[in-house]
Amino acid sequence: MTQVDTAATGQGGPAADDDGTRPEGRPRPGPWRRGPLLTAGGLLLGLLLLLHGQLPDRAGLGSLVETFLPWFGLFVPVLLAGALLRRSASAAVVLLLPVTVWLNLFGGLLGDRSHAGGDLTVVSHNVAAENRDPVGTARELAASGADLLALEELTDRAAGTYEKELAEEFPYHTVRGTVGVWSKLPLSDTRPVDVLRGNAGPLAESRAEDLPEEPPRALRTTVTTGKGPLAVYVAHLGSVRVLPRSGFWTDSRDAGATKLAAAVTAERGERVLVLGDFNGTMDDRAFDGLTSRLRSAQEVAGDGFGFSWPARFPMARIDRILVRGVEPKSAWLLPATGSDHRPVAAGISW
Numbered sequence: 001m002t003q004v005d006t007a008a009t010g011q012g013g014p015a016a017d018d019d020g021t022r023p024e025g026r027p028r029p030g031p032w033r034r035g036p037l038l039t040a041g042g043l044l045l046g047l048l049l050l051l052h053g054q055l056p057d058r059a060g061l062g063s064l065v066e067t068f069l070p071w072f073g074l075f076v077p078v079l080l081a082g083a084l085l086r087r088s089a090s091a092a093v094v095l096l097l098p099v100t101v102w103l104n105l106f107g108g109l110l111g112d113r114s115h116a117g118g119d120l121t122v123v124s125h126n127v128a129a130e131n132r133d134p135v136g137t138a139r140e141l142a143a144s145g146a147d148l149l150a151l152e153e154l155t156d157r158a159a160g161t162y163e164k165e166l167a168e169e170f171p172y173h174t175v176r177g178t179v180g181v182w183s184k185l186p187l188s189d190t191r192p193v194d195v196l197r198g199n200a201g202p203l204a205e206s207r208a209e210d211l212p213e214e215p216p217r218a219l220r221t222t223v224t225t226g227k228g229p230l231a232v233y234v235a236h237l238g239s240v241r242v243l244p245r246s247g248f249w250t251d252s253r254d255a256g257a258t259k260l261a262a263a264v265t266a267e268r269g270e271r272v273l274v275l276g277d278f279n280g281t282m283d284d285r286a287f288d289g290l291t292s293r294l295r296s297a298q299e300v301a302g303d304g305f306g307f308s309w310p311a312r313f314p315m316a317r318i319d320r321i322l323v324r325g326v327e328p329k330s331a332w333l334l335p336a337t338g339s340d341h342r343p344v345a346a347g348i349s350w
Contacts, residue, residue: 079091152179152276176192189222217238220233231273235256298320311336
């Protein structure tokens with residue numbers, strides 16, 4: 001019986017000839033021709049990051065991709081490991097495209113961009129309607145050192161708790177519907193802002209006029225500071241849902257973002273602050289109307305990405321502090337409370 005020498009291959013299969021050909025006579029692929037699927041995957045990843053704004057938003061596809069856009073960078077080490085395993089030069093080189101695009105989009109968020117100082121400390125927090133410990137949440141927020149506190153998703157029952165627990169630290173406050181502002185400085189000219197549009201969406205079986213009227217989810221107020229008035233907007237935009245038939249449903253949120261952007265555009269005040277739960281990230285095209293007129297405190301003066309939701313394992317920053325006419329000096333996350341959101345904070349300066 002003839003024995004097969006497996007030492008040359010390190011495995012039980014037939015070895016390639018010394019001239020680089022396989023035993024059956026076919027040439028062995030060179031490093032630039034190996035791993036075509038890995039090469040195609042790296043190219044598609046780079047194009048997705050580069051051209052995400054061109055994705056159609058049918059069934060919310062564009063918004064869904066842009067919500068988690070930074071996480072697509074995790075595919076790079078996976079593809080790189082595959083390229084090294086296959087010894088594919090083409091697959092390794094093509095990864096320069098997604099790496100370059102990702103760093104251009106998000107590289108500036110990796111370091112600490114904060115600076116000392118700040119005239120006003122502001123905090124925004126979706127306290128969650130199902131929060132089982134509003135007293136504990138209120139006390140943690142009162143101890144945060146905030147001068148201005150914006151709360152979203154207030155319920156009628158919990159609003160009284162927050163009013164009681166925050167009264168000593170914040171002598172001024174105003175509530176409109178499910179959003180409120182607590183302040184150490186006087187408030188005036190408070191009014192609701194309409195950001196609603198059919199929040200029941202495709203889940204509703206009745207006509208819009210038959211639905212109960214929802215309480216306001218946004219307000220505008222003026223904070224009187226020693227350096228002049230500051231216009232403050234607090235908003236909780238409509239929820240997004242994943243539905244079997246219509247996909248990633250964002251209609252209510254998108255309409256609210258458009259209305260909020262219109263209100264901010266019409267604002268005559270020089271200094272503007274917009275806080276709240278936007279149910280989407282600033283990479284999402286739905287917020288172009290806001291990002292073109294306002295700056296994100298986290299992106300200007302934060303440390304890292306500052307993901308705020310969900311609280312146990314944050315994957316997206318849907319809670320935002322946006323500014324116009326003032327300078328963000330620092331931005332950070334506060335410890336988790338009884339909510340499924342993390343509170344976000346920023347120090348701003350004139």
